[in-house]
Amino acid sequence: MIHGSLFPAASDASDVSGDCxxxxxxxxxxxxxxxxxxxxxxxxxxIAQRAGRPIRLVMAxxxxxxKAAQVLGPDVALVSDPLTLVRHPxxxxxxxxxxxxTLARTLVLDAIAHGKHxxxxxxxxxxxxxSEIFAAADAQGVIVAYEGAVAVSIPIIKxxxxxxxxxxxxxxxxxxxxxTNFILTxxxxxxxxxxxxxxxxxxxxxxxxxxxxxxxxxxxAHKTALLAAxxxxxxxxxxxxxxxxxxxxxxxxxxxxxxxxYRIKLLGMARQRSNALEVRVHPTLVPEKHLLAxxxxxxxxxxxxxxxxxxxxxxxxxxxxxxxxxAVVADLMDVARQGSAGLSARVPHRSVPSGVIRSWPILPIGxxxxxxxxxxxxxxxxxxxxxxxGWLQALGVDVQRLAHVxxxxxxxxxxxxxxxxxxxxxxxxxxxxxxxxxxxGLEPAAMWRVEDLN
Amino acid sequence: MIHGSLFPAASDASDVSGDCxxxxxxxxxxxxxxxxxxxxxxxxxxIAQRAGRPIRLVMAxxxxxxKAAQVLGPDVALVSDPLTLVRHPxxxxxxxxxxxxTLARTLVLDAIAHGKHxxxxxxxxxxxxxSEIFAAADAQGVIVAYEGAVAVSIPIIKxxxxxxxxxxxxxxxxxxxxxTNFILTxxxxxxxxxxxxxxxxxxxxxxxxxxxxxxxxxxxAHKTALLAAxxxxxxxxxxxxxxxxxxxxxxxxxxxxxxxxYRIKLLGMARQRSNALEVRVHPTLVPEKHLLAxxxxxxxxxxxxxxxxxxxxxxxxxxxxxxxxxAVVADLMDVARQGSAGLSARVPHRSVPSGVIRSWPILPIGxxxxxxxxxxxxxxxxxxxxxxxGWLQALGVDVQRLAHVxxxxxxxxxxxxxxxxxxxxxxxxxxxxxxxxxxxGLEPAAMWRVEDLN
Numbered sequence: 001m002i003h004g005s006l007f008p009a010a011s012d013a014s015d016v017s018g019d020c021x022x023x024x025x026x027x028x029x030x031x032x033x034x035x036x037x038x039x040x041x042x043x044x045x046x047i048a049q050r051a052g053r054p055i056r057l058v059m060a061x062x063x064x065x066x067k068a069a070q071v072l073g074p075d076v077a078l079v080s081d082p083l084t085l086v087r088h089p090x091x092x093x094x095x096x097x098x099x100x101x102t103l104a105r106t107l108v109l110d111a112i113a114h115g116k117h118x119x120x121x122x123x124x125x126x127x128x129x130x131s132e133i134f135a136a137a138d139a140q141g142v143i144v145a146y147e148g149a150v151a152v153s154i155p156i157i158k159x160x161x162x163x164x165x166x167x168x169x170x171x172x173x174x175x176x177x178x179x180t181n182f183i184l185t186x187x188x189x190x191x192x193x194x195x196x197x198x199x200x201x202x203x204x205x206x207x208x209x210x211x212x213x214x215x216x217x218x219x220x221a222h223k224t225a226l227l228a229a230x231x232x233x234x235x236x237x238x239x240x241x242x243x244x245x246x247x248x249x250x251x252x253x254x255x256x257x258x259x260x261x262y263r264i265k266l267l268g269m270a271r272q273r274s275n276a277l278e279v280r281v282h283p284t285l286v287p288e289k290h291l292l293a294x295x296x297x298x299x300x301x302x303x304x305x306x307x308x309x310x311x312x313x314x315x316x317x318x319x320x321x322x323x324x325x326x327a328v329v330a331d332l333m334d335v336a337r338q339g340s341a342g343l344s345a346r347v348p349h350r351s352v353p354s355g356v357i358r359s360w361p362i363l364p365i366g367x368x369x370x371x372x373x374x375x376x377x378x379x380x381x382x383x384x385x386x387x388x389x390g391w392l393q394a395l396g397v398d399v400q401r402l403a404h405v406x407x408x409x410x411x412x413x414x415x416x417x418x419x420x421x422x423x424x425x426x427x428x429x430x431x432x433x434x435x436x437x438x439x440x441g442l443e444p445a446a447m448w449r450v451e452d453l454n
Numbered sequence: 455m456i457h458g459s460l461f462p463a464a465s466d467a468s469d470v471s472g473d474c475x476x477x478x479x480x481x482x483x484x485x486x487x488x489x490x491x492x493x494x495x496x497x498x499x500x501i502a503q504r505a506g507r508p509i510r511l512v513m514a515x516x517x518x519x520x521k522a523a524q525v526l527g528p529d530v531a532l533v534s535d536p537l538t539l540v541r542h543p544x545x546x547x548x549x550x551x552x553x554x555x556t557l558a559r560t561l562v563l564d565a566i567a568h569g570k571h572x573x574x575x576x577x578x579x580x581x582x583x584x585s586e587i588f589a590a591a592d593a594q595g596v597i598v599a600y601e602g603a604v605a606v607s608i609p610i611i612k613x614x615x616x617x618x619x620x621x622x623x624x625x626x627x628x629x630x631x632x633x634t635n636f637i638l639t640x641x642x643x644x645x646x647x648x649x650x651x652x653x654x655x656x657x658x659x660x661x662x663x664x665x666x667x668x669x670x671x672x673x674x675a676h677k678t679a680l681l682a683a684x685x686x687x688x689x690x691x692x693x694x695x696x697x698x699x700x701x702x703x704x705x706x707x708x709x710x711x712x713x714x715x716y717r718i719k720l721l722g723m724a725r726q727r728s729n730a731l732e733v734r735v736h737p738t739l740v741p742e743k744h745l746l747a748x749x750x751x752x753x754x755x756x757x758x759x760x761x762x763x764x765x766x767x768x769x770x771x772x773x774x775x776x777x778x779x780x781a782v783v784a785d786l787m788d789v790a791r792q793g794s795a796g797l798s799a800r801v802p803h804r805s806v807p808s809g810v811i812r813s814w815p816i817l818p819i820g821x822x823x824x825x826x827x828x829x830x831x832x833x834x835x836x837x838x839x840x841x842x843x844g845w846l847q848a849l850g851v852d853v854q855r856l857a858h859v860x861x862x863x864x865x866x867x868x869x870x871x872x873x874x875x876x877x878x879x880x881x882x883x884x885x886x887x888x889x890x891x892x893x894x895g896l897e898p899a900a901m902w903r904v905e906d907l908n
Contacts, residue, residue, distance in 0.1 A: 007661075039762045043760075043762070047619070050615075084591075099771065153766060154766060155616070158609075158617045159613065161504075162612060162616075164780065164784065165783075165784050166501060167493075167780055168500060284895075289748075291748060294743075307497070308489070309498075309541060309607035309771065309777055310774070310777055312608055314766075314767075314768070315767035315768075315769075316767070321763075322763075325762055326621055326762040327763075328620075330616065330617055330619050330620050337600075405497035424740070
């Protein structure tokens with residue numbers, strides 16, 4: 001019966017009996033959960049045809065059951081205890097879109113222990129407890145799918161794991177947090193301060209009431225750790241990811257970066273360097289003509305460099321209800337296809353990040369080399385510039401580009417900004433400390449890394 | 455044995471015995487064939503780990519066997535008759551990268567008849583004989599995979615068919631021919647004529663000795679027909695695709711487009727309009743800030759709009775040896791995973807364009823509505839402009855933007871250029887004929903469609 005349902009004639013697909021449907025239990029009926037219901041309902045015929053069998057939402061649980069009942073309609077059984085759902089024999093796959101880490105971990109592990117496949121968009125959960133969860137799924141022979149966890153509507157996990165599977169990945173560089181990209185876009189385009197741009201993001205619903213996870217870069221770090229795991233088969237402990245948020249970014253640096261032909265973006269980067277990886281998240285200058293610099297507002301974009309395919313770029317919505325549901329339902333369809341084939345679900349390339357977990361050393365940020373941007377407030381003492389050039393030269397810091405930039409606000413001090421050659425963080429910080437001593441206190445007012453992404 | 459090999463411990467993958475390897479026969483050892491050999495050899499370990507079993511090139515055929523022997527090395531059996539290869543019991547999958555249509559069709563159908571899976575990058579073959587080939591593959595229970603046929607290194611087929619499978623696709627708009635995009639980039643950036651840019655493309659190896667297929671738009675039409683088939687489950691007869699190449703494009707129109715904030719690109723478009731499809735290829739104005747306008751040189755980019763995911767953009771190399779091999783080997787890995795699962799290969803979503811072929815009417819180009827760009831050579835008779843505005847208004851053509859543009863070359867006539875509202879081709883051509891009559895011969899020197907892609 002199940003085997004027969006794998007190959008329906010196209011016209012028969014909607015007649016396939018409910019017996020072979022993939023039965024879904026939903027934990028969480030908020031933004032992503034309700035979007036998932038909508039997409040499953042609206043495109044039900046098309047989804048059944050393409051997946052080879054129907055995908056049916058049969059049970060749900062949520063904090064507010066009354067509200068959930070309104071979202072879900074009468075055909076979905078509501079249960080108040082999520083443990084009932086994850087253990088229910090009438091469920092094949094659990095969709096976890098409740099968020100949070102502690103309870104989500106318990107429920108996902110319990111679902112796996114009861115032989116359920118899991119679809120989740122919970123990047124914090126996977127970045128913190130992925131190893132435990134994937135090991136449990138492997139042992140139990142179930143799939144844990146999470147396309148929506150990294151870049152929402154962009155099928156980047158499928159691209160890395162299947163589309164580009166023939167490649168050794170060299171680097172993955174992405175704008176993976178829509179909230180901070182919206183804030184940076186406002187700071188750049190309208191000259192808003194960070195605080196004003198954050199207020200606007202909150203008013204428009206792009207930032208949550210507590211924006212700490214986004215603004216601090218931690219959400220991007222979760223996603224970058226997942227990308228590194230997928231791209232390099234690496235187990236990346238979150239505490240080894242260098243993370244710097246956007247809260248200290250002065251909009252004047254965006255003006256200065258523009259004068260040098262760059263834009264400042266919050267990038268998540270994972271890159272192979274000899275036998276180590278660099279995995280880092282911080283505001284970064286990117287050339288203004290690069291596709292990553294064109295990612296505006298709450299959109300996401302991911303630049304991948306691979307040994308055979310060369311560079312590819314993947315762009316789409318970074319947040320939203322049905323945009324995330326697009327990924328959740330795609331994962332359900334993958335589960336439906338594999339599950340229906342009578343195939344044990346322990347396909348390595350699906351249930352663990354890359355099928356090949358190896359232990360990569362993660363480079364400390366001080367050992368990561370890049371070009372750097374430096375801003376000095378010299379405009380009241382222009383005679384210092386000649387001496388600064390001499391000092392930097394003596395310290396081995398090449399000034400490869402230089403610009404004088406006026407502050408857009410009256411009465412504010414302008415700046416001399418420059419780009420250095422490629423230097424490790426340690427070498428640059430050492431040089432800046434030496435500069436401070438030899439110059440009697442001169443130091444950059446701002447310092448950011450540059451990625452030319454050639 | 456085969457089942458056991460599906461789940462190798464990561465460290466054991468390279469020890470998997472050759473008995474369970476996917477055995478590949480290669481037809482054609484030119485640019486793509488040699489790249490495929492290189493990628494299979496260089497990343498052999500990683501490919502075996504990710505696919506669950508090794509992928510081994512065991513046999514090849516080519517026009518020049520001596521040269522092929524140099525490319526392939528001593529481990530690959532060379533046969534002079536391709537029919538020997540496609541019928542050989544020691545081959546699981548045939549990679550067809552010889553190009554051409556007639557012999558390729560014969561060999562692919564023969565391979566399918568002998569139970570071989572097929573991987574091809576031959577868009578002309580699939581656009582012209584896809585229905586026959588996919589029907590044969592379905593009947594025989596084998597896979598025909600062709601990720602490299604549409605956008606080379608961009609995994610767009612996987613994105614449409616799996617990553618975005620939960621969506622109703624609304625439109626697919628792409629730059630899918632690297633040669634013409636290189637020529638247009640040279641015309642735009644360096645002001646070269648079409649002929650000079652084509653010469654440069656030929657010298658640099660971006661254009662073939664006979665560039666007709668690229669320059670005429672036919673190669674893009676093949677790819678656009680495939681994209682339409684995948685996105686809409688449509689069987690698109692090639693002769694219903696409206697195709698216009700770049701040979702008649704005046705570089706002055708690029709200057710004029712820029713004055714209006716647009717760039718001219720050769721776009722392949724497939725879009726749903728009520729219960730019909732528009733499928734067309736022609737030079738088109740796109741807003742200069744749109745990501746499609748940023749696709750330079752020989753790169754490709756595809757813009758997809760879908761009902762849940764919203765807009766996504768997919769970018770990568772549009773030509774090349776290992777770039778195409780990246781797609782060929784990814785297809786081989788998909789075959790290896792499915793084949794090794796003991797799963798009959800008749801998974802609908804893989805072997806036919808979308809698993810759901812339906813009959814869509816294709817709109818004639820005259821019924822396709824869009825904004826239009828018009829160039830009039832009025833600068834020697836500026837008094838005509840007021841009258842032109844009156845005539846156009848009387849004919850129901852709104853001038854939504856207008857610019858006077860000087861020709862960059864001395865002595866050449868400048869122009870008045872304008873953008874109209876959204877009009878069908880038939881309505882606009884009717885209006886232009888009426889204009890010619892009421893004005894005593896006035897007509898636009900150039901007319902191109904505009905896509906704002908909001």
